[in-house]
Every structure is written in C-alpha cells, then in structure tokens.
Amino acid sequence: MDLKQLKALVTVVETGSVTRAAELLHLVQPAVTRQIRALEHELGVPLFDRTHQGMRPTKAGAALADRARRALTELDRARAELTPAAGAVTGIVTVGLLESAAELLAEPLARTVLRDHSGIELRIQTAYSGHLQQWLDDGDLDLSLLYNLTGSPSLNATPLVREQLWAVAPASFGLDPKEPVRFAEVAAHPIIMPSPGHGLHALITGAARRAGAELDTAIQTNSMSLQKQLVRSGQGWTILPAVGIAGDLDGQALSAAPLCAPEVRRSIALGTPRSGRVPAAVELVGRVLVDHIRAAVQNGRWPSAVLQDEQ
Known part of the structure; x- marks a missing residue:
C-alpha cells in the first residue's frame, strides 16, 4: 500500500462518497476507485459496503482508516518538523480541550500561537474528559486537559486548577x-x-x-x-x-x-503521554496553554477556581 491509497481510503471514509473524495483529492473518480480496489485486493478483505446511500466502511475498512489517519498525521508532523524556518519552532500540535473550558481558552490559545509561532499548525479538539483521555492514549492528541486524573500507566498528569x-x-x-x-x-x-x-x-x-x-x-x-x-x-x-x-x-x-x-x-490537569519524544512544538503549546489558564484564574475570568500550586 502507498500514501495515495491511504489518503483515498481516509477521504472516502470521511466523506462517504468516492465522487466527493475525488473532488477533495483533485483526482478523477476512477482513480480513487482503483486505489480502493487495489487496497482491497492487497489485503484480501472488502473495505467498503457499496450502498445506495454511499460508501459505508466495513469493520476492516474502519480499522484500517483509523490507523491510516494516524500514520498520515505523523508524516505531516515529521514533514513540518524537518523543514523549519531558521530558528523557528515548527510542527503540528493537536490539543484536547474540555468542552466546558473551550470557550474561555481556545481563542486566546489560537491567537497566541498564530501571532508568535507561525510555524506551528494548531489543531484543537473538544470533548468530554473520557473521550479526550482515550484519544490521548490512542495517539490522536499530543496533550489534553482532563479532569479528576491523578495519573495513569500511559499518561502524565500535571495538576492545574x-x-x-x-x-x-x-x-x-x-x-x-x-x-x-x-x-x-x-x-x-x-x-x-x-x-x-x-x-x-x-x-x-x-x-x-x-x-x-x-x-x-x-x-x-x-x-x-x-x-x-x-x-x-x-x-x-x-x-x-x-x-x-x-x-x-x-x-x-x-x-x-x-x-x-x-x-x-x-480538578483539571494537563495530560501528556508518558512514552515517546515530546516535540518542541508540543512543549511550547503546552506552556502557552498553561499560561492562559493561570491568567484566566488570576484575572477572575474563571469563577470559583484556584490554581493547584496555590492551595
């Protein structure tokens, strides 16, 4: 399998349509169909059920698309890190924010990163703490806010608020x-x-x-x-x-x-994976996020909150 096939697979899963996937990939429809069929032939299993409502991934197709999506993200991250501007921190950083805190933190976090660290591509996901922790464990997030987490075998937790x-x-x-x-x-x-x-x-x-x-x-x-x-x-x-x-x-x-x-x-903590190298871009975004959290508490924009290191 090659990158074009993986991109075709992920795009068809996300859109549910070969036609729409071809438009997004700037390909003709038969080319996307050939890439999907080549993958199915190589793996020996059907990846989609073809229905009147569109392309519905089989269990095998959904599992492969999940892994392919992560592999493509890692390649994008490596490409960004390996082609930096002189002296700049570059890379892709995916941050998880609790839904309750997103309105307070997402805009200032994005503004600071875009203004001061233009080499970083910031991706923000919001969800419940349980979902965010699972995505962090699965490698879909680089760091995330979580609550009532004191640590786990796979995650470090830094208490914040x-x-x-x-x-x-x-x-x-x-x-x-x-x-x-x-x-x-x-x-x-x-x-x-x-x-x-x-x-x-x-x-x-x-x-x-x-x-x-x-x-x-x-x-x-x-x-x-x-x-x-x-x-x-x-x-x-x-x-x-x-x-x-x-x-x-x-x-x-x-x-x-x-x-x-x-x-x-x-209690709200910043969760990060225990294993693997932490890219400079991830460390930087983590510091920016913590700075904005501290400022929100100290300026009274986060009611009934105290910083953990001030208790």
Whole structure:
C-alpha cells in the first residue's frame, strides 16, 4: 500500500462518497476507485459496503482508516518538523480541550500561537474528559486537559486548577454568585443532566447521595451548550463547572451560584503521554496553554477556581 491509497481510503471514509473524495483529492473518480480496489485486493478483505446511500466502511475498512489517519498525521508532523524556518519552532500540535473550558481558552490559545509561532499548525479538539483521555492514549492528541486524573500507566498528569460546580437556573430565579445554593434546593427543581458516562454525571449523582437528595431528572443531554439552552427556556435547572458559565453571568437569561451542602469540586490537569519524544512544538503549546489558564484564574475570568500550586 502507498500514501495515495491511504489518503483515498481516509477521504472516502470521511466523506462517504468516492465522487466527493475525488473532488477533495483533485483526482478523477476512477482513480480513487482503483486505489480502493487495489487496497482491497492487497489485503484480501472488502473495505467498503457499496450502498445506495454511499460508501459505508466495513469493520476492516474502519480499522484500517483509523490507523491510516494516524500514520498520515505523523508524516505531516515529521514533514513540518524537518523543514523549519531558521530558528523557528515548527510542527503540528493537536490539543484536547474540555468542552466546558473551550470557550474561555481556545481563542486566546489560537491567537497566541498564530501571532508568535507561525510555524506551528494548531489543531484543537473538544470533548468530554473520557473521550479526550482515550484519544490521548490512542495517539490522536499530543496533550489534553482532563479532569479528576491523578495519573495513569500511559499518561502524565500535571495538576492545574481546582474549581467548584455551580447551580444554573433561569434568570428569573435570581441566583447570586456571592450566595451559594444548597444542593437540596437544586434538587427541588427538574434537572437538566449530562448524559450517563459523562464525568459530571458521576459527580452530580455522587453529591446527591451525600446530600440525601433525590434528583428529578427532566432531560439528559451530551451537550453543555444544550444544557444551558434548555435552562434558558425554562425546562429546569442544571449543574455545571464554573468555567462553563463564565461567559453567561453578565447576560439576562441565566443566573448561577456555587453549590454547597455539599460543595462539589473537580480538578483539571494537563495530560501528556508518558512514552515517546515530546516535540518542541508540543512543549511550547503546552506552556502557552498553561499560561492562559493561570491568567484566566488570576484575572477572575474563571469563577470559583484556584490554581493547584496555590492551595
């Protein structure tokens, strides 16, 4: 197999169409078809099911595309590192940001890297902590923010921030950020919950047990932005990390306050792989990210948060 075949495979998997893949690769459609068929012939297994809805990867096709995508990314990274401008740090860096922190951190991180380190191609992925940790383990991320991680056999964890979870309600309830809300009061309202499997779901249900409260779960969703939208529309209250509502406190649609009785906190760490050489570009982006996190906490843009080294 060669690089052209791998690129064809990955592009067809991502688009679900040989025609669309050919357009993106600037090839004619028969050329892409030949590359896919050559791969199937070499491996002796079908890589796609051809359907009326398009090209659907088989189990083997999806597995090969996964590995091919990583191989192509590593080659792109090597090419960037081996052809640097004089004195410049170059390379591709893929960063994982928690969905709750992305609004606060993504723009300043990108702005700094683009302004001061133009030789670095920055790629940002957002997801739940569990997904980010899996992508980091699989090699799809170079570094990532994770929470409630103290370390693992495959990852280093550098503690950064400890923050409190907040109750979030429609503005009409008038929650005051300076006056904590008891968990029992939150439980008296329908709750918009994060989906099971989300780390926040476990934190909230654990706090409910400690408070002796029974949650009236109205809706469950895997989207933090949808949680806030549903609260704005009056469907219930929710519980979110302080950083996830930092940009909403000046508006007229939501009100929020720290939880108490019990307090619920999470720790955020920077996760990096234990094995392998750490490229200079990855180290640099990690330092920039940590600097922006420290500035956000010290400037009060990250409510109810303290830096781990200041506790």
